[in-house]
Amino acid sequence: MRNTFKVLAVVSLVAFLMPLMSIGQGGGTLDVVKGRGKLICGVNNAVPGFGFVDQQGNFSGFDIDYCRAVAAAVLGDPNAVEFRPLSAAARFTALSTGEIDVLSRNTTWTFLRDVDLKTNFAPTTFYDGQGFMVRASSSINTLTDLNGATVCVLQGTTTEQNLADLARRLNITINPLVFPDSTTRDQAYDQGRCDALTTDASQLAAVRTTLSNPADHKILADLISKEPLGPVVRHGDDQWLDIVTWTVFCTIAAEELGVTSGNVGDQISSSSPEVRRLLGVEGDFGTKFGLANAWCVNxxxxxxxxxxxxxxxxxxxxxxxxxxxxxLYTNGGLLYSPPFR
Ligand SMILES: N[C@@H](CCC(=O)N[C@@H](CS)C(=O)NCC(=O)O)C(=O)O
Structure with a gap:
């Protein structure tokens, strides 16, 4: 009798944990998203241009568009997305626990995030680098001038780590003042609590426009790091990684091949073999990873x-x-899609 109870208890525990484990490992995300009828995308809500929410609750930005692109590829509807705003520090836990299906939040691809946090990065969508802003009147003009400076920085970011590396590399003292969100970080800098503010260079010009007197600040020419930003998924779900990866490549290849939102309807009758495969007219590429053949058209x-x-x-x-x-690589840049064949 006792043993029967034990067996029953173990069986029900396993039955309860299995779906959670498969989500935790990333298995079956496509089915979960299709069953739910919407994608849950982890995003930023405070960085104009990348991930931002307005007072009416509308999300916009480059990373937001990649959430919409995945929703369009998978569900045929770019609006079938729930945006889940996440702090820099909370984003990887949200991904590993299955709270979100994909993270699209100005996130830098690094060894430890990939290997140790057990994530997979889709192709880089934006190549960034870390820079500094200081007061125009300040005597800080180069990186070594940062010796003794207090620098406002965001918690849980590569920015924070690179700053520590910089001090070690140049053998100078930098005093980081660390904040959990960019609003408090920017206010602290504006109030003069820091001599410099550091973040991804793509953000610096936008942050400057939010300060009380933008003209009083200058951005240093030096960049101190590589910040390849792109969408992130969990380890253990190759099909889902393929879907997010090739959604990014769909946008890059389309640009190279001259397919746009405006002409995609006409391009369906293109005679170019690669355009035909990209747009699902030939080759059944969509069904090979569980999507409609018109996934890239969508x-x-x-x-x-x-x-x-x-x-x-x-x-x-x-x-x-x-x-x-x-x-694009054809124009001297790094954006390059493998062939659609
Ligand atoms: N790319 C870096 C930094 C990402 C990051 O968190 N950047 C700032 C840009 S200002 C941000 O997202 N701030 C918004 C916030 O957390 O409130 C990383 O992946 O760690």
Whole structure:
């Protein structure tokens, strides 16, 4: 009798834990998302251009568009997304526990995040680097001038780690003043509690516009790190990683092949073999990973190709694309999709 109870208890515990374990390991995310009818995307809500929510609760930005692109690829609807705002420090726990299906929150691909936190990074969507802002009147002009400086920085970021590395590398003293969110960090800098503010360079110009007197601040020319940003999923679900990966490549390849949100309807009758495979007219590529063959058409109709996503969200921030790492490889940049074949 006792043994029967034990067996029953173990069986019910396993039955209860199995779905959680499979989510924890990332298995079956596609089925979970399809069953739920919406994607849950971990995002930023405080960084204009990348991930931002307005007073009406509308989310916008480059990373937000990649959430919409995945929803369009998987569910055929770019609006079938719940955006889950996450702090920098909380984002990886939210991913590993299955609270979110994908993280799209200006997140840098690093060895430890990939290997130790057991995540997988989709291709880089934005190549960033870490920079500094100081008062225009300050005598800080180069990195070594930061010796003795107090620097405002966000907790749980590569920014915080790179700052410590910089001090070690240059053998100088830097006093970090660490904040849990960028609003309090920026206010502290504005109030003069720090000599410098450091973050991803893509953010610095936007942060400057929010200060009481933007013209009183200058951005140093030096960048101290590589910050390849892109969407992130859990280890252990190759199909889901493939879907997020090729959704990014769909936007990049489309730009290279000249397919846009405006002409995708016409391009379906293109005679180019690769355009035909990209748009699912030939090759049944969608069904190979559990999606409709028009998955990339749905992405392009919703968000447009990479160039359109960039122009809509990042060009207004005065982040020029030409001559940057974020240009297509055909234009001297690093954006390069493997072939659709
Ligand atoms: N790319 C870096 C930094 C990411 C990051 O958190 N950046 C700031 C940009 S200002 C941010 O997201 N701030 C918004 C907030 O946490 O309130 C990383 O992955 O650790």
């Amino acid at each position: 992405v392009l109709k919703s968000t447009g190709n990479y160039g359109e996503i960039y122009a809509r969200n990042l060009t207004p921030l005065q982040l020029p694309r030409d001559g940057s790492l974020n240009a």
